[in-house]
Amino acid sequence: MTNHPRERERASGVGDAGSPRADRPGGAASERPRSLxxxxxGDVDLNIIDGSAIWAQSMTQGLAAAGCEATLLLKAPVTTDRLVAPLTTVPGVVVRRTYEERLVPDAGPRGLTPDQAVELITRLDAEQRFDLIVVRGKRLAIAAAQTEALAGRLWTYLTDVPQTVAEMTATSVSxxxxxAVASRFLLCQTEELRGFLESTIPAACGKSVLFPPVVVTPEGVSGSGAPHEPLKLVYTGKFAQRWNTLEMTELPAALAARGVPAELHMIGDKVHRDDPDWAKRMSKALESASGVVWHGGKPRAEALRLSAECDVGLSWRAPEMDASLELSTKVLELGSLGLPVVVNRTPMHERLLGADYPLYAGETLDSVADTLTLAADPEIYREAAERCRAAAADFTLERAAARLRGYLDLACPPAPAGADPERPLKVVIAGHDLKFFTRLAEYLMSLPGLDVRLDEWEAxxxxxxxxxxxLAAWADVVICEWCGPNALFYAEHKRPDQRLVVRLHRFELYAEWPRKLDIEKVDAVVCVSPYYASLTRELAGYPADKVVVLPNWVDVAQLDRPKLPGAEYTLGMIGIAPSRKRLDRGIEVLGELRRRDPRYTLAVKSKQPWDYWWVWNRPEEREYYERTYRMxxxxxxxxxxxxxxPFGPDVATWLRRVGFMLxxxxxxxFHLAPAECAASGGVPAVLTWPGADTIYSARWLHESTEAMADAIHAIVSEGRFxxxxxxAQAEINENYSLSRVCDLWTDLIVHGKVPAEPEPGAVVRA
Structure with missing residues (x-):
């Protein structure tokens, strides 16, 4: 488990950004005393209008809108303030001009190197500590990750990273x-990029969050809503080979040959010069190609105004760009103006605009010209324009600010009511295996008013x-994860003024340690379900009021992702060892379903039984798996x-294709997998093992594999999925969300307060 640095003076934003999270029951958090x-x-030059420069501007605006005091640090000297000037009027934004302020005396003429930038960031942070440091650029992020003073506060925006398995070399993985280890969040532009990173970089799991492009358009600027004659095409951005910008200059002539008068308006001044001959031809085409109007570089607002006067946007790219996991900001900007955009047909664009969007581009110039002739039809034009406008509505500054507020609440929560950041409560978390407590520990360590230290036992x-x-002598509160020798040790060394909380799992309930524990020294024994709380009282003989129920947590925000097509036909199982997990029953359910519809499949995410020596060395276990696999x-x-x-932490990505969890x-x-599936937008399917009815409601419980198969098929075939x-998602969010469970633990640690236990047979409720 990675320790994350404590920040005693940590606080939060004012106004809306400073209020407790909406999903916090009871308003457990206090107001933040200052803005974050x-x-x-960004390792980008804001003198050049391209997607990366627009990102720096919009990220700064988004943080300010979310309630932060946002400082934008510039990489290069300002030669044009087309992007910088609009920020100077935004409340809460400060622009630091590195060159003009002479912050780095030995800076070169083309901008800071990554090492110079990280050194400057560290120096500015020492002068005025920042609660979060948002960086963009792989080389910059690598340098920042090696700087211990910044660890845990980096919010790293990832774009220039490998986006295919073939490109993901051992060096890139490292x-x-x-x-990922040094970052609090990895900001991913698309769901596709997040899923790829989590599948290839285990450390990215749980830290990867979405931050799509942000679209900010000038007020009152929009397209006319109908095509004109001549048809005005528009492209804004950099001029590069894979962006097909040279081929675009041939479109007016190709359309004229089809009887469609057309002009191409091109806005931008950055010509890529990787190939000098191509760059020369591109520059010549901008200046002299028939039907081409080159406007040069323009401030962003002016570029958008010019675009709004045109009819159709162009985002036609070379086929090798189709595998990109990034989304073009320009497509969204033009869509927000009400312009239809010609784009390549990719899965990402189909999800954004629909598979039947009428203006998908082919690979050749002629195919694109044919597509553009369709745009001259008023009905097709209106349909395409509305699709693009609707898609862009999800990428506004307001949406970005709301998203950022949620991340700020996670990373920098306010102090709990009753906790004093000036005199923090001293908390120790002790155990040999903290994997089930990791997210809770990270949350507790992020709270002002708590000073949390770990006692990680080797075994x-x-x-x-x-x-x-x-640590026993230092702590005000001790939490023992597992009721094992660690609990016996801390009970032996407990002070009268100290509180001791022990979390007991199924594993140790049948061992000797619970009966050896001096329960008089323990303030609370935590179990994850009412059934096991009752069993603990019975088997260990603990007083009823000492045993409390705090359920397992489900990271509903991380798991809530769009399902892939056909997910309703995929059953899932996570973890199939030892044999009491009963893979054979899951296979029985699959068999029943495939007899009705061969589209049903079972996806099993697990280590294999032979990966566990303590399972594979038992003859009865080995015989069970051999028999099941032969079947x-x-x-x-x-x-x-x-x-x-394969087994791994990329559960959220894997669950996108799973409709039912068995x-x-x-x-x-407790069995977390069905709850995680429900949080992901799937459906739990649970046999009635003892205590299941205290965790999951009756609608998800089944008495036999046949009944389970019947229920699953009825949900799918009757269109009720x-x-x-x-x-199911609403039920899990209400009862087991990470934020709710974190609040319950905070109340227990800070105030000694425990929730009332539900009646026998009742599902745990908020």
Whole structure:
């Protein structure tokens, strides 16, 4: 587990950004005493209008709109203030002009190097500590990741990273892993990029969040809503080979040959010179090609006004760009003006505009010219323009600010009511395996008013006794994750004025440690479900009021992602060892369903049983798996319907293709997988193991594999999948969201307050 640096003076924004999270029950958080301070630096030149420069401007605006004091640090000397000047009038924004202020005396004429930028950021941070530091550019991010003083506060925007498995070399994996470890968030432009990163970089899981392009258009500026004659095409941005900008200059002539008078308006002044011959031809075409009007570089607002006077936007790119995991800001900007845009047909564009969008481009100049002739038809024009306008509505500054407020609440929560940041409560978290407590620990460490330290034991019985004794003497509150030797140690060394909380799992309930624990020294024993709380009281003999229920958490924000097409036909299982997880029952459900519809499949995300020595060394376990796997291999109905996926933390990405999560175990203490699937927009399917009815409502419980298959097929075949998954998601969000569970733990730690336990047989409620 990675320790994340504490920030004693951490606080939050004022106004809307400073209010407690909307999903916080009981208003557990206090108001923030000051605005958050954010620094934005991109390894980009704001003198050149392109997507990266627009990002720096819009990110700064978004943070200011979210309630931050936002400082934009410039890489290069200002030769044109087309992008910088509009920021000087935005409340809460400060622009630091590196060259004009002589902040780096030895800076070269073309802008700061990544090392110079990181050194300057670190120096400015030492003068006025920033709560978050937003950076863009891979080389810059690598340098920042090596700077310990910035660790945990970096919000790294990733674009110039490998976007295919072939490009993701061992060096790239190592570099991006370092960036992920040092960052609080990895800001990803699209769901596709986030999924790719999580599938290839385990450290990115749980830190990758969406920050799509931001569209800010001048007030009152929009297109006419109908095509004109001549048809005015517009392209804005850089001029580069893969962007097909040279081929675009031939479109007016190609359209004239089809009887469609046309002009091409091109806005921008950055010509890529990787190929000098191409650059020369591009420059000549801008100046002299028939039907081409070159406006040169313009301030962003002026570029948008000129675009609004045109009819159709162009974002036609070379085929090798189709695999890009990024979304063009220009497409969204033009769409927000009410202009239809010619784009390549890609899965991302189909999700954005629909598979039947009428202005998809082909690979050749002639095919694009044919597409543009359609745009001259008023009906087709209006349909395409409305699609683009509707798509752009999800990328406004207001949407970006709301998204950023949510991330700010996660990264920099306000102090809990009753906690004093000047005299923080001292908390120790002790255990040999903290993987089930990681997100809770990270949250507690982020809270002003709490000083949290970890006592990570090497093994159940192995630890640094001197450090543990020091922490026992230091702490106000001790949390023991697992009721094992760690709990016995801290109970033995507990002071009368100290509070001790022990979280007990199924694993240790049947061991000797709970019965050896001096329960009089313990203030609360935490179980994750009412059933196991009752079982703990019975087997360990603990007083009823000492055993409390704090459920497992589900990171609903991370898991809530768009399902892939056909997800309703995919069953899922996570973790199939040991045999009491009953993979065989899951396969029985699959068999029942495939007899009705061969589209059903079962995806199993798990280590294999032979990966666990303590499972594979037991003859009865080995025999069970050999028998089960033979059944799959030999049955034609099943052999093509089961897919085994590797174990890993990329659960949120994997769940995008899963519609139903099976829980077919003999017993479970909670079983998180069905809840995670529900949070992802899927449906739980749970056999009634003991206590399941205290965690999941009756609509998701089934008495047999046959009944489970019947229920799943009825939901799918009767068209009720969307309704069922919405209901499941609402239930899990209400009961087990990470924010709710974090608040429950905060109340327990700060105030000793525990929630009332639900009645027997009732699902836990907020």
């Amino acid at each position: 301070r954010a620094l934005v630096y 570099e991006i892993t370092d960036i 159940l019985r192995s630890h640094d006794q001197y450090r543990s004794k020091e 799959v291999q030999r049955d034609p109905l099943l052999s093509e319907g089961v897919v085994f996926d 829980s077919t175990s003999d017993d479970e203490s 969307d309704a069922a998954r919405r209901a």
